[in-house]
Amino acid sequence: MKKSEKYIIILIGVATVIVMGVIYENTLSVLRPPSAKIMIDVEKVKKEIRQAGLAPQEGMHWKELP
Amino acid sequence: MKNYRLISLIFLMTFTAGACFHVLRELRSKAKDVQRETQAIKAVLPDAQNFSEKGGNPPHYKGYQTSANTEKDLLGLAFVTTDLAPEIRGYAGPIKMMVGMDRKGSITKIHVISHSETPSYVFDLDTFLDQFRSRGVKDSFVLGRDIDGISRATISSEAMTRAVEKGLKLAGHQVLGLETSVLLLEEKPSPIEQIIIPLILFGIAVLGVVSHNTIIRWTALAGGFLYFGIIKSTMVSVVHIANICLGKFPAFIQSPLWYALIGLTLFTTLIWGMVFCGSLCPFAGVEEVIYNIFHKSKKRGLKKIELAEKLDRRARHLKYLVLLSALIVSVLLGNASAASIEPFLTLFTQKATRLGWTLLILMLFAAIFYFRFWCKYLCPVGACLGLMARMSPFKIKLGKNCIHCDICERICPTQAIRMNEEKLPVIDYPECILCGKCVQKCPKQSLSLRGFAHEKE
Numbered sequence: 021m022k023k024s025e026k027y028i029i030i031l032i033g034v035a036t037v038i039v040m041g042v043i044y045e046n047t048l049s050v051l052r053p054p055s056a057k058i059m060i061d062v063e064k065v066k067k068e069i070r071q072a073g074l075a076p077q078e079g080m081h082w083k084e085l086p
Numbered sequence: 087m088k089n090y091r092l093i094s095l096i097f098l099m100t101f102t103a104g105a106c107f108h109v110l111r112e113l114r115s116k117a118k119d120v121q122r123e124t125q126a127i128k129a130v131l132p133d134a135q136n137f138s139e140k141g142g143n144p145p146h147y148k149g150y151q152t153s154a155n156t157e158k159d160l161l162g163l164a165f166v167t168t169d170l171a172p173e174i175r176g177y178a179g180p181i182k183m184m185v186g187m188d189r190k191g192s193i194t195k196i197h198v199i200s201h202s203e204t205p206s207y208v209f210d211l212d213t214f215l216d217q218f219r220s221r222g223v224k225d226s227f228v229l230g231r232d233i234d235g236i237s238r239a240t241i242s243s244e245a246m247t248r249a250v251e252k253g254l255k256l257a258g259h260q261v262l263g264l265e266t267s268v269l270l271l272e273e274k275p276s277p278i279e280q281i282i283i284p285l286i287l288f289g290i291a292v293l294g295v296v297s298h299n300t301i302i303r304w305t306a307l308a309g310g311f312l313y314f315g316i317i318k319s320t321m322v323s324v325v326h327i328a329n330i331c332l333g334k335f336p337a338f339i340q341s342p343l344w345y346a347l348i349g350l351t352l353f354t355t356l357i358w359g360m361v362f363c364g365s366l367c368p369f370a371g372v373e374e375v376i377y378n379i380f381h382k383s384k385k386r387g388l389k390k391i392e393l394a395e396k397l398d399r400r401a402r403h404l405k406y407l408v409l410l411s412a413l414i415v416s417v418l419l420g421n422a423s424a425a426s427i428e429p430f431l432t433l434f435t436q437k438a439t440r441l442g443w444t445l446l447i448l449m450l451f452a453a454i455f456y457f458r459f460w461c462k463y464l465c466p467v468g469a470c471l472g473l474m475a476r477m478s479p480f481k482i483k484l485g486k487n488c489i490h491c492d493i494c495e496r497i498c499p500t501q502a503i504r505m506n507e508e509k510l511p512v513i514d515y516p517e518c519i520l521c522g523k524c525v526q527k528c529p530k531q532s533l534s535l536r537g538f539a540h541e542k543e
Contacts, residue, residue: 024391031452032401032463038445039408039427039464043415045439046424 090516093406094473100410104331104417111420122199123147123184127164129197130186134161144256145169149186162188163257166199167246170253176203176245177341179334183215185250191223191258191266196250202334202421203242211236214243218250223258223266227251241341280343283313288350291365295358296535298522303364307371315368318343319434322351322362324412324466328422331413351471358535359475363461363468364519369430370461373453380454391455398501401463402517409466428467429460457499462517472516482513482525485532494524494533 127137127147134149146165150156167174167183175181179202186194196215217233227247229235235243255266287309294302314321326348329335336344354361363370380388393401412425429446432438438446452459461468490509502517503524511524511533525533 021394025393025397028391028393028456029397029401031448031459032404035445035448035452035460035464036404036408038441038448040411041441042427042439042445043411043424045441046426047415047419050419050421050423 089403090473090476093403094476097406097410097470097473100413101331104413105333107417108332108420123166126166126184126197126199127186130164130184130195131162132195137164140169142261144253144260146257146261160189162186162194163261165253165257167249167253170256171249173337174245174249174252175337175340176201177239177241177336177344179329179332179336181242181246181249183246183249185218185253187254187257189262191254191262191264192220193218193222193250193254195219201242202329202332202423203239214246221254223255223264226267241336245340278342280341281346284343284346284350287313287366288354288361291361292354292358294365295361295520295522298525298535300522300526303521306365307367307374310366311368311371314347314366315371315430315434319431320344320347321368321428321430322347322467322471323428323430324409324425324470325416325422327409327467327470328413328416328425331417332420332422334422352474355471355474355478357478358480358520359478359515360468360471360519363465363471364521367461369428369433370458370519372433372450373458373460376450376453377457388455392501395501395504405462405464405466405469408464409469412466425466428465458519461519462500469516475515475518478515480535480537481515482518482520482533483536484511484513485530485534487530488532489530491529493527493529497523497527499523 123140124137127134127149131137131149134151136150136153138148138150140147144165146163146169148163149161150159151161152159164184164186167185168180172180181201181203182199184197184199186196188194196218198211198215214234214236218227221227221232226232227250229240229244229247233243233247235247258264259266287306290302290309291306293299294306310321320343326344330348338345351362392398408427412427415424416422427445429442429449432442432446449460449464456462488510490505492505492509494511495503495505499521500517500519502514502519503511504514506512513524525531525535
């Protein structure tokens with residue numbers, strides 16, 4: 021098999037995998053609730069910042085509401 | 087190719103089974119609809135403690151502050167847009183939304199229950215729907231003036247806006263007894279250009295096919311790139327095939343272009359073969375331009391790369407696999423959005439995930455070295471149209487004075503022509519893009535477009 025043929029076969033293979041990946045991504049976007057927003061777990065972030073030895077204000081991640 | 091009969095059969099069976107499966111699922115989904123609506127009401131009236139059953143005219147839910155369920159405790163209403171505006175449809179079918187409104191007739195929140203629009207076109211629905219909050223029954227909802235539409239998703243934006251407006255004003259007037267502003271319900275007739283221009287472009291493409299004229303063919307390709315690609319950002323997609331299988335069609339008045347494009351593509355494919363793929367597809371046009379730039383000069387241009395015949399034939403089956411995968415997934419999900427895979431969408435809408443962008447860049451890179459790489463090995467639309475092209479009565483056919491010179495095999499840019507054991511050219515019609523080069527270059531003018539061809543496969 022020529023080198024150029026090997027490269028084309030690899031290209032075809034990679035492209036096929038990417039196409040299947042795009043179908044998979046589309047499937048996930050359909051199965052996710054349509055109005056879903058990515059939610060940040062604020063308590064988890066606060067805990068991680070405190071563990072790092074910082075107060076929340078120093079971490080500059082959010083403003084504590086009065 | 088004997089395989090084509092089997093592939094056609096598999097495709098037809100999948101298509102039919104998919105359509106039947108979808109119909110059965112729709113019939114069974116009514117129970118699930120109730121559950122989805124219940125979740126949606128809580129989202130749009132979060133302060134309500136208690137809800138009524140759906141009822142009344144128009145159908146609606148009532149949300150109450152306490153369990154007393156008296157008029158004093160009424161917080162607001164919620165309604166489903168497809169109940170109050172069933173005639174309003176998005177690009178790929180109805181967009182079902184739960185709209186919450188307070189006692190004064192102002193929108194509290196909108197929650198999308200289901201839709202079939204292409205995800206890459208309606209990426210940011212939440213931002214779009216947030217604009218409706220606090221708009222009331224006396225407000226106007228003109229897209230472009232009061233509401234910013236979603237870029238490149240005009241039909242979806244318009245459908246959602248009109249459905250929300252109609253539902254809000256109907257419910258506000260008939261249930262809450264509120265005065266509303268005038269409801270602009272007139273269907274704006276889409277410009278007639280959405281039918282005339284595709285007709286002209288397909289006419290030019292067919293003329294190019296019939297006359298085997300390269301200039302006319304390139305004129306059609308340029309027109310297709312400009313109109314379908316740049317201006318409308320639409321082309322025949324496997325999403326359309328999946329939507330047809332699922333029985334989801336947009337309203338004709340809202341999107342005549344959909345009907346013109348699909349109708350003309352099916353018509354020309356069944357009569358002449360791969361007219362759309364060969365002479366109109368915007369992405370194919372881009373691939374051809376890229377290839378010709380790098381291969382134009384015989385001295386400085388890149389060397390032509392070809393796969394061995396057996397490998398090439400096997401690799402071409404991949405696009406049927408892609409077509410079937412996209413179709414099956416769409417049917418199982420009941421949503422054609424899963425089939426939105428073409429790099430065309432990324433190129434002309436600039437909306438895609440990282441994988442989508444990677445695919446586009448890879449295909450444009452491959453187009454440098456290989457003529458119409460995406461079309462030949464991966465395009466699901468080409469796969470579907472190719473199966474239909476086999477049935478076309480007009481085909482490029484071999485005459486009697488062939489001198490076995492092999493020029494047609496060597497000149498064919500898609501390797502659709504192979505010499506058989508008797509050294510006669512056999513044309514693989516699902517791969518033939520009707521460029522006419524074989525007809526032009528044949529020294530004895532043995533090849534020509536003729537009707538009612540009977541090719542042995």
